[in-house]
Amino acid sequence: MTLNAAPTDLTGKICIVTGANGGIGASAAEHFVALGAKVFATDIGPDFTGSAEVTYQPFDLLDPDGLNASLDWIKASAPDVLFNNAALFDMGSVLDADLAQYDRLFGLNVRAFYAVMQAAAQSMVDTETQGSIINLASQAGHRGEALVAHYCATKAAVISYTQSAALALAPHKIRVNAISPGVIDTPMWKTVDGLFAKYEGKEPGQKKREVGEAVPLGYMGPLPTWLVLQFSWPRINPATSPPKRSVWMVATC
Numbered sequence: 001m002t003l004n005a006a007p008t009d010l011t012g013k014i015c016i017v018t019g020a021n022g023g024i025g026a027s028a029a030e031h032f033v034a035l036g037a038k039v040f041a042t043d044i045g046p047d048f049t050g051s052a053e054v055t056y057q058p059f060d061l062l063d064p065d066g067l068n069a070s071l072d073w074i075k076a077s078a079p080d081v082l083f084n085n086a087a088l089f090d091m092g093s094v095l096d097a098d099l100a101q102y103d104r105l106f107g108l109n110v111r112a113f114y115a116v117m118q119a120a121a122q123s124m125v126d127t128e129t130q131g132s133i134i135n136l137a138s139q140a141g142h143r144g145e146a147l148v149a150h151y152c153a154t155k156a157a158v159i160s161y162t163q164s165a166a167l168a169l170a171p172h173k174i175r176v177n178a179i180s181p182g183v184i185d186t187p188m189w190k191t192v193d194g195l196f197a198k199y200e201g202k203e204p205g206q207k208k209r210e211v212g213e214a215v216p217l218g219y220m221g222p223l224p225t226w227l228v229l230q231f232s233w234p235r236i237n238p239a240t241s242p243p244k245r246s247v248w249m250v251a252t253c
Helices: 023-034 064-077 099-126 149-172 188-200 206-214 223-232
Strands: 014-018 038-042 081-084 132-136 175-180 248-251
Touching: 014 023, 014 064, 023 038, 023 081, 023 223, 038 064, 064 099, 081 099, 099 132, 099 149, 132 149, 149 175, 188 206
Parallel strands: 014 038, 014 081, 081 132, 132 175
Antiparallel strands: 175 248
8 A cells, every 4th residue: 555645734725626615615625724725615605604714706517607617717726736526416216316317416416527627637737737636426436326326327427537537637747536435424414314214204314313323433424534534544546455444535646
């Protein structure tokens, strides 16, 4: 296993965080700021809801004009780091999940994700920045789930695009990694729990409790712990060192 811990000093670095008003996105933005970075954050809401001092610009990445404007914003920001986190979650089996849900989830989780990654990568190449792109995948991208057909497929696409991008950008000294979180206790779990209650006939809060209890430690990962693990964890090549934890980083270069 090759150890190459992430740097703890980002002074002077520019970090872009998408999906910055979500639990993981807001925590990532706050973490980058704490490490000295200047953070440019975006989400669909009018204001940044986190506690860190960031430069915030809202974009609707499902809207063609909004996506194009965000790509211009990314290139103008000249990032050293991209935390590519914006995504949607929804549920439905192959009998229930229709093409409207497909278009919505793939539109943001794959199409916009790819466009954002491409814009950041092009900026890094143009400015000869030996940067880092961090894509948010999920443990759901490593296997199918009966009630999460489209979402699982979008996260599998994130992993595949990350591997391809890592190989393509390695000659430019740009690192591309994907993080596949396990179950992390974020505000989104209220929505997830509600959907499971609908599809599985469970009581509100029941699915979240069951999922937490199923983790070997007996509880979901808290956000601060997740950030410490992911940003200081050794980079592991999955081809030689298969992960043994529910929260892990896929490192491809």
